[in-house]
Amino acid sequence: MEFLWCLVVGLMTACGVFLMLERHIVRFLFGMILVSNAINLAIFVAGRLTRGNPPLIASDALLPAAGYANPLPQALILTAIVIGFGLLLFTLLLAYRAIKELGTADMDKMQHAETEQ
Amino acid sequence: MQNPILKLWLAFCTLLPLGIFLLIGASYKPPESLFYWSWIPSLDINFSLRLDGLSVLFASLISGVGFLIQLYAVAYMKPYKGRAAFHLYLTLFMLAMLGLVLADNLLLLFVFWELTTLTSYLLIGFNHEKEISRKNALQAMLVTGSGGLAMLAGLIMLGEMAGTYSISAIITQGTSLVQHSWFTPSLLLILLGAFTKSAQFPFHFWLPGAMAAPTPVSAYLHSSTMVKAGIYLLARMLPVYGDSALWFTLLCSAGAFTALWCAIQAYRQTDLKLMLAFSTNVILGQLVMLIGIGSSYAVTAALLLIAAHSFYKAGLFMVVGNIDKATGTREYHELAGLRAVLTISFIAALVTAASKAGLPPSFGFLSKEYLYKAGLEFGWLLSGSMLLANAIMVALGLLIIIKPFLSPHHEKAAPMKAIEHNQLLWIPPIVLALLSVVVPVALLNWYQGLVIDPAAAVMLPDTQVKTVKLWEGFNLPLLLSALTLILGIVLYVVYPRLKPRLDQLMSGLPSGPGVYQHILNAVIKLANWQTRILQHGHLTQYSLQFFIVLLAFLGTALWKIVLWQVHPLPSIELDLYYYDIILAAFLVIAAFVVVKARTLLLAVAALGTIGFLTTMVFLVYSAPDVAKTQLLVETLMVVFIAIVLRHLSAVNSVPRHSTSRRLVHACVAIGIGVSISLALWIITATPMNQEISEFYAQTSVSGGKGRNIVNVILVDFRAFDTLGEAVVVVIAGLAAVAVMAGKRINKLVSESTRENR
Numbered sequence: 001m002e003f004l005w006c007l008v009v010g011l012m013t014a015c016g017v018f019l020m021l022e023r024h025i026v027r028f029l030f031g032m033i034l035v036s037n038a039i040n041l042a043i044f045v046a047g048r049l050t051r052g053n054p055p056l057i058a059s060d061a062l063l064p065a066a067g068y069a070n071p072l073p074q075a076l077i078l079t080a081i082v083i084g085f086g087l088l089l090f091t092l093l094l095a096y097r098a099i100k101e102l103g104t105a106d107m108d109k110m111q112h113a114e115t116e117q
Numbered sequence: 118m119q120n121p122i123l124k125l126w127l128a129f130c131t132l133l134p135l136g137i138f139l140l141i142g143a144s145y146k147p148p149e150s151l152f153y154w155s156w157i158p159s160l161d162i163n164f165s166l167r168l169d170g171l172s173v174l175f176a177s178l179i180s181g182v183g184f185l186i187q188l189y190a191v192a193y194m195k196p197y198k199g200r201a202a203f204h205l206y207l208t209l210f211m212l213a214m215l216g217l218v219l220a221d222n223l224l225l226l227f228v229f230w231e232l233t234t235l236t237s238y239l240l241i242g243f244n245h246e247k248e249i250s251r252k253n254a255l256q257a258m259l260v261t262g263s264g265g266l267a268m269l270a271g272l273i274m275l276g277e278m279a280g281t282y283s284i285s286a287i288i289t290q291g292t293s294l295v296q297h298s299w300f301t302p303s304l305l306l307i308l309l310g311a312f313t314k315s316a317q318f319p320f321h322f323w324l325p326g327a328m329a330a331p332t333p334v335s336a337y338l339h340s341s342t343m344v345k346a347g348i349y350l351l352a353r354m355l356p357v358y359g360d361s362a363l364w365f366t367l368l369c370s371a372g373a374f375t376a377l378w379c380a381i382q383a384y385r386q387t388d389l390k391l392m393l394a395f396s397t398n399v400i401l402g403q404l405v406m407l408i409g410i411g412s413s414y415a416v417t418a419a420l421l422l423i424a425a426h427s428f429y430k431a432g433l434f435m436v437v438g439n440i441d442k443a444t445g446t447r448e449y450h451e452l453a454g455l456r457a458v459l460t461i462s463f464i465a466a467l468v469t470a471a472s473k474a475g476l477p478p479s480f481g482f483l484s485k486e487y488l489y490k491a492g493l494e495f496g497w498l499l500s501g502s503m504l505l506a507n508a509i510m511v512a513l514g515l516l517i518i519i520k521p522f523l524s525p526h527h528e529k530a531a532p533m534k535a536i537e538h539n540q541l542l543w544i545p546p547i548v549l550a551l552l553s554v555v556v557p558v559a560l561l562n563w564y565q566g567l568v569i570d571p572a573a574a575v576m577l578p579d580t581q582v583k584t585v586k587l588w589e590g591f592n593l594p595l596l597l598s599a600l601t602l603i604l605g606i607v608l609y610v611v612y613p614r615l616k617p618r619l620d621q622l623m624s625g626l627p628s629g630p631g632v633y634q635h636i637l638n639a640v641i642k643l644a645n646w647q648t649r650i651l652q653h654g655h656l657t658q659y660s661l662q663f664f665i666v667l668l669a670f671l672g673t674a675l676w677k678i679v680l681w682q683v684h685p686l687p688s689i690e691l692d693l694y695y696y697d698i699i700l701a702a703f704l705v706i707a708a709f710v711v712v713k714a715r716t717l718l719l720a721v722a723a724l725g726t727i728g729f730l731t732t733m734v735f736l737v738y739s740a741p742d743v744a745k746t747q748l749l750v751e752t753l754m755v756v757f758i759a760i761v762l763r764h765l766s767a768v769n770s771v772p773r774h775s776t777s778r779r780l781v782h783a784c785v786a787i788g789i790g791v792s793i794s795l796a797l798w799i800i801t802a803t804p805m806n807q808e809i810s811e812f813y814a815q816t817s818v819s820g821g822k823g824r825n826i827v828n829v830i831l832v833d834f835r836a837f838d839t840l841g842e843a844v845v846v847v848i849a850g851l852a853a854v855a856v857m858a859g860k861r862i863n864k865l866v867s868e869s870t871r872e873n874r
Contacts (some may be wrong), residue, residue, distance in 0.1 A: 001690055001691065002797075002801040003690065003691065003785075003798060003801075004697060005701070005734075006700070006706055006795075006798040007707060007794055008701045009156055009793060010707050010790040010793050010795075010797070011706045011790060012484075012705075012790075013702065013786075013789060013793045014789060014790025015200070015666055015708040015711065015712050015786070016788045017785065017786040017789050017790070018783060018786035019711065019712060020660055020664070021657060021661055021664065021774075021782040022657070022773070022774070022788070023657055023771050023772065023773065024768060024771040025768075026717060026765050027768070028660075028718070028765070030721075031467070033724055033754070034711060034727065035589070037727055037728065038509060038793075041731060042797055044734075044735070044738070044740065045797055047805075048805060050739045051738060051739065052739060053440065053739050054739040054740065054824055055825075055826040056738070056824060057817060057818055057825075057826065061826065062818050063814060063816050063818075064135060064817075064826065068742065068809050069739035070143065070805075070807070071810055071813055071814065071826040072660075072743060072809055072810045072813065072830070074740045074743050074804055074827045075830040075835065077740075077743050078831060079741055079838060080748065081746050081747055081750050081843055083846065085751075085754065086846035086848075087749045088754060089853050090849040090856070091149065091755060092758065092761055092851050092853075093761070093853040093856045094853075094856050095765070096761050096764055096765065097857065098764060099764070100764070104770075105599065105765065105766035106771045106772070107657050108657055108658075109657060110656055111654045111656075112454055115192055
């Protein structure tokens with residue numbers, strides 16, 4: 001079943017990259033969201049997929065049930081999702097500000113970092 | 118000299134080299150003394166200094182001549198502004214040079230090597246108001262600096278080959294490194310460093326250019342110290358590389374050619390200082406050749422020549438400095454009858470020029486005898502070219518004495534003034550002149566025991582060198598010396614007729630500085646061109662470049678794996694349930710909808726769908742905590758984008774890329790997608806190391822007192838990571854507020870809601 005998700009991750013990344021190459025800054029942003037989702041999934045898949053056996057320990061046991069899902073990538077992705085959200089929030093407002101200040105959402109027209117003296 | 122602080126400073130700068138000179142003399146116990154401080158032990162870099170026969174020769178020349186130069190500079194630099202800084206630079210340079218010849222670690226040696234380059238830049242460019250000074254200082258720094266970088270690579274290769282960076286340990290391994298495949302590359306790279314520093318052809322041109330410096334600098338850097346750094350390095354490396362045929366060929370050909378070529382150039386000069394500069398090139402070439410020969414005679418000759426040249430060349434430079442001071446010019450045909458005002462300088466010039474010309478019993482004569490002895494062992498070609506070069510030296514020696522000092526007054530002669538009331542202007546050259554005679558006549562045994570024997574033992578560990586004698590009876594070298602003198606006198610006599618012819622002959626040849634300037638201009642052009650190509654200011658092209666590089670990296674790595682069958686491709690297992698396929702299908706459809714959407718609202722809706730579908734995936738594959746987080750974050754994200762959406766420009770407000778450009782984008786995107794799929798697929802098929810996950814699972818209850826392993830990892834095992842993550846989100850939030858620049862979020866929200874009503 002990993003193979004299916006490898007394909008899905010690849011397709012999502014391709015869509016995301018294509019969007020990140022667009023001229024509209026918001027579409028660039030959407031591409032970034034898509035890529036970050038795809039990469040989270042990729043980390044998850046790389047840690048192997050397990051059905052119906054979350055890494056939890058029963059109240060009367062010291063170890064999780066045999067064949068438990070790999071907890072490490074889950075912890076990593078959890079962190080990644082939260083940080084990704086912070087990044088997205090910041091980029092979104094940055095894009096908003098850029099559009100307001102420069103009067104265009106065209107990335108190729110955002111050329112002057114500083115107003116020329 | 119009114120300022121007492123300046124007085125104190127000058128005294129310190131002058132006495133420091135003297136102190137170092139005495140210290141070296143006191144602490145030197147043949148065969149070697151070691152001083153050792155641990156510096157970066159993990160990288161095998163120690164601050165270790167070694168004082169053996171070879172370094173004691175160089176170190177005492179540097180500090181001894183350094184003392185005389187500082188004395189001379191006190192008098193010479195008097196009218197200059199910033200003379201305190203000048204003495205500082207000179208002192209710093211001397212310390213760097215001392216470090217270079219004492220370092221017993223390859224990387225330490227490199228550090229000091231580069232320090233001499235930097236400090237010499239300050240010295241050469243001291244008259245920085247003049248464009249020519251700045252230009253030539255930069256030229257010297259670029260040439261020697263780039264050679265130094267090549268040498269760093271060579272030294273690292275040498276250190277890796279030998280398994281140690283300690284020079285003394287490498288030398289004990291001797292010629293055993295010759296089989297190593299890095300032997301030749303490291304040899305070539307180190308030679309590049311030594312040849313640039315010691316101004317060998319075709320890098321010789323920076324040395325005459327460096328004559329833009331004040332004369333004390335030329336007397337110090339360009340006679341006895343900096344340019345000898347390359348010679349020192351070659352002498353050090355002789356036990357390692359000496360047996361290689363390549364070493365012999367390269368050093369002998371480069372050295373002999375440099376000597377001959379620069380002798381001819383020196384012959385053509387009319388500026389006395391430039392004449393001396395080119396003749397320094399000649400000596401450097403001879404030294405390189407001698408080290409290339411590497412026989413017992415050659416090593417002896419080199420050890421004699423290094424000291425002999427330092428004495429007479431520094432002395433002659435100072436004399437030329439005095440001539441310059443007395444008349445304001447260094448062009449010899451504007452000089453005449455200077456004997457009247459520069460009496461003591463004239464005596465110094467007489468003795469040092471005799472040593473330069475190689476008249477017995479001077480130091481120069483002695484080293485020339487051994488030069489011929491070494492050359493004769495290898496046939497007539499080497500000795501013949503040396504004969505010619507030395508004959509030109511004789512002619513130049515005559516010229517330097519006769520033209521400015523002895524020729525009768527003529528109408529073109531510049532007016533002169535007496536300057537010798539300042540003793541510091543003539544004491545240093547006369548001391549050097551004295552040394553040029555006293556050492557070979559009276560102190561030869563002492564020099565042999567203290568310098569030649571220990572230094573030769575370092576350079577040629579297996580050979581015993583013969584005792585040097587000033588007079589060895591009538592033999593072939595003596596005959597050659599006589600021949601040199603006669604030829605030199607002939608060359609001096611025909612000089613007025615030969616020089617115009619030579620000038621005519623040479624005028625068509627490309628000059629060193631010209632070629633250097635061309636290369637420099639080409640580099641600048643290349644830099645401009647690539648900046649225009651890469652830094653064009655179009656953001657989407659930057660992204661395209663970024664992704665193309667990413668694709669190239671991913672692609673080459675996978676290319677190796679797939680095409681060269683480094684790793685057999687895994688088999689495809691499809692144990693799928695219907696909901697897997699439904700989730701996957703919807704995810705892919707939603708992703709395509711985001712790409713195709715022509716309104717932002719549809720794109721946001723599709724993105725939200727992707728988020729929630731991903732949540733489902735996490736849920737299906739036993740990751741409830743991740744699913745929960747993803748659900749919350751995804752909800753928040755949709756809300757945020759929806760709030761801002763109204764203020765963002767519509768999709769159609771921005772023109773799209775051309776179709777062909779989008780085709781390129783599609784190819785890049787598909788390439789990256791395929792690479793990621795392939796990489797992930799290969800990863801999932803390789804066996805996984807579960808060690809860390811198992812550790813967390815086993816210690817979750819006992820160590821973390823928790824039954825949700827993922828939670829325990831986040832808040833216990835990796836608590837600091839989580840703290841960092843929380844900080845990142847807080848900072849992102851604060852930064853976002855700052856970006857809004859006073860526009861309150863709630864105002865933004867209220868505006869949105871009002872509009873929607």
